[in-house]
Amino acid sequence: MKEFTLEEVSLHDTIEDAWIIINNHVYDITEFLNEHPGGKNILLKIAGEDASDYFNELHQPLILEEYGEKYKIGILI
Numbered sequence: 649m650k651e652f653t654l655e656e657v658s659l660h661d662t663i664e665d666a667w668i669i670i671n672n673h674v675y676d677i678t679e680f681l682n683e684h685p686g687g688k689n690i691l692l693k694i695a696g697e698d699a700s701d702y703f704n705e706l707h708q709p710l711i712l713e714e715y716g717e718k719y720k721i722g723i724l725i
Contacts, residue, residue: 649720649723650674650721650722650723651722651723651724651725652674652721652722652723652724652725653724653725654669654698654724657669657696657697657724658696658697659696660676660695660696661692661695661696661697662692662695663678663681663688663692664678665678666681666691666692666695666696667695667696667721668691668694668695668696668697668698668703669697669698669699669700669724670698670699670700670703670704670712670716671700671703671704671712672700672723672724673716673720673723673724674720674721674722674723674724675716675719675720675721676721677691677695677719679719680715680719698724
């Protein structure tokens with residue numbers, strides 16, 4: 649699996665190119681923005697950042713098992 653630094657992830661924070669980190673995994677959520685039940689704006693606020701705390705407060709781990717693999721592109725180093 650490809651490895652990314654926080655600095656690399658932080659460059660991907662736009663509607664055209666949005667990545668987030670959840671539990672040390674990096675996800676390209678660009679294609680998911682319009683599918684997110686809570687809307688794309690909330691995701692864009694945390695794009696390019698570690699969203700682990702936010703995600704874990706609001707979601708059950710099963711969500712990543714069901715949907716995350718499709719968007720996972722690597723791990724944080």
